[in-house]
Amino acid sequence: MAWDFETDPEFQQELDWVEEFVRTEVEPVDQVIEHAWNTRDPLRNKLIKPLQQKVRERRLWACHLGPELGGPGYGQLKLALLNEKLGRTHSGPVVFGCQAPDSGNAEILAHYGSDYLKKTYLEPLLENEIASCFSMTEPHGGSDPTGFRTTAVLDGDTWVINGEKWFSSHALFAEFLIVMAVTEPEAPRHRSMSMFVVPADAPGVERVRDVSVWGHEERVGTHQYLRYNDVRVPAENLLGERGEGFAVAQTRLGGGRIHHAMRTVGLVGQAFELMKRRAVSRTTKGERLADKQLVQEMIADSWIQLEQFRLLVLRTAWKIDKYNDYRTVRPDIAAVKAAMPQVLLDVASRAIQIHGSLGISKELPFGKWVMESFHMGLADGATEVHKVNLAKALLRRTQPDDGLFPPYILPTLSEQAHQRYADVIAESGTHE
Numbered sequence: 001m002a003w004d005f006e007t008d009p010e011f012q013q014e015l016d017w018v019e020e021f022v023r024t025e026v027e028p029v030d031q032v033i034e035h036a037w038n039t040r041d042p043l044r045n046k047l048i049k050p051l052q053q054k055v056r057e058r059r060l061w062a063c064h065l066g067p068e069l070g071g072p073g074y075g076q077l078k079l080a081l082l083n084e085k086l087g088r089t090h091s092g093p094v095v096f097g098c099q100a101p102d103s104g105n106a107e108i109l110a111h112y113g114s115d116y117l118k119k120t121y122l123e124p125l126l127e128n129e130i131a132s133c134f135s136m137t138e139p140h141g142g143s144d145p146t147g148f149r150t151t152a153v154l155d156g157d158t159w160v161i162n163g164e165k166w167f168s169s170h171a172l173f174a175e176f177l178i179v180m181a182v183t184e185p186e187a188p189r190h191r192s193m194s195m196f197v198v199p200a201d202a203p204g205v206e207r208v209r210d211v212s213v214w215g216h217e218e219r220v221g222t223h224q225y226l227r228y229n230d231v232r233v234p235a236e237n238l239l240g241e242r243g244e245g246f247a248v249a250q251t252r253l254g255g256g257r258i259h260h261a262m263r264t265v266g267l268v269g270q271a272f273e274l275m276k277r278r279a280v281s282r283t284t285k286g287e288r289l290a291d292k293q294l295v296q297e298m299i300a301d302s303w304i305q306l307e308q309f310r311l312l313v314l315r316t317a318w319k320i321d322k323y324n325d326y327r328t329v330r331p332d333i334a335a336v337k338a339a340m341p342q343v344l345l346d347v348a349s350r351a352i353q354i355h356g357s358l359g360i361s362k363e364l365p366f367g368k369w370v371m372e373s374f375h376m377g378l379a380d381g382a383t384e385v386h387k388v389n390l391a392k393a394l395l396r397r398t399q400p401d402d403g404l405f406p407p408y409i410l411p412t413l414s415e416q417a418h419q420r421y422a423d424v425i426a427e428s429g430t431h432e
């Protein structure tokens with residue numbers, strides 16, 4: 001009997017250390033720096049690098065990675081418990097070396113990069129000396145990647161890339177971009193694209209606009225609209241085989257989605273904690289908010305949603321460790337991804353309501369978190385797409401029933417049961 005909801009005492013010690021470290025060292029840094037991902041910001045480097053060193057010494061650096069890439073190889077379940085602690089912060093994932101999109105981009109380079117690409121980009125990326133960008137979505141459609149129009153054409157031993165990409169997060173300070181482009185226009189759509197490493201300073205990479213979003217307060221938008229104008233990269237910058245772009249993309253997306261969910265548990269947990277604190281602190285009409293039944297309902301509903309979501313995330317992480325294959329766990333990850341925005345939206349909204357005018361003000365972060373829930377409903381794929389994929393997977397092995405009425409209607413079941421137990425019923429004489 002292997003069901004267990006307890007954390008190993010040794011790992012709990014690590015989590016306790018992380019909790020304290022995040023509270024005393026990481027959260028204050030969040031108040032000072034603009035963007036923890038920007039490795040070109042000297043203030044950021046002065047504040048974050050010493051913290052990263054402490055994390056390395058504690059052997060908690062890059063916990064999503066196995067020892068071959070410099071991580072402790074803790075697996076996804078332990079990572080989930082760790083990410084819960086980091087999720088309420090901006091800088092936490094960077095301080096612990098497990099931040100998206102760099103984590104996923106590193107996985108792609110580790111799987112598909114040449115020795116040169118690994119030396120030039122993977123090694124400094126794993127050390128967080130540089131930042132990276134995943135440049136896939138296009139302005140004319142993100143949810144349907146089979147409609148992407150960016151092309152890459154081989155000219156001798158050089159690929160020439162042309163097209164537009166949109167919402168390329170962190171392109172502003174990334175050292176390289178991972179770009180998806182059509183290379184096999186005649187092939188079936190899912191075999192038509194390939195993935196490339198493009199140096200961010202390559203001639204022809206044009207920054208059309210720095211797109212900013214509600215909820216992120218940075219001075220310059222970090223989700224860039226990019227145009228690739230005859231950008232030339234060497235043949236070895238192709239990641240994986242020609243036409244395998246979708247397979248390469250899956251290397252990062254499965255992990256990326258569940259890692260976001262792990263952190264979101266922490267963010268929702270923080271909204272819930274603050275909501276409770278306010279409810280027991282604030283009084284109106286002679287009693288605490290916490291004594292009002294409608295407020296109690298908000299607290300109860302929030303806890304139920306949080307715990308349901310947390311258990312789903314933890315079980316999915318456990319399944320990834322068990323099967324060691326993201327494809328097997330894809331429906332679970334889709335479920336987690338689809339559930340995540342709603343849980344954050346609901347709990348952050350209630351946190352606003354319970355805090356009243358203070359809650360809606362910019363003196364508390366809840367408004368940002370409400371917007372964050374919309375980011376989560378889009379980044380790494382729209383919620384609807386994940387729900388559709390989940391439903392398809394759940395329905396795939398379900399067999400149709402013949403007949404006008406399904407065989408499980410109660411009159412049929414009753415008749416079958418009465419036939420089966422006819423002798424017993426006759427003996428007991430209690431039924432016709």
Ligand SMILES: Cc1cc2nc3c(=O)[nH]c(=O)nc-3n(C[C@H](O)[C@H](O)[C@H](O)COP(=O)(O)OP(=O)(O)OC[C@H]3O[C@@H](n4cnc5c(N)ncnc54)[C@H](O)[C@@H]3O)c2cc1C
Nearest residue numbers: 134135136137141142143167169375378379380381382384
């Ligand atoms: C904060 C943030 C960061 C991002 N970072 C990156 C990044 O670094 N790199 C990158 O390449 N992209 C990035 N994206 C883009 C993201 O991947 C896209 O927003 C997403 O894939 C949806 O594409 P779209 O925005 O073009 O929406 P559209 O494809 O235009 O879809 C709009 C809406 O239509 C509905 N819809 C779409 N398809 C279906 C369907 N099959 N069934 C039912 N309804 C549907 C959904 O409501 C969807 O939200 C980021 C997005 C956000 C919000």
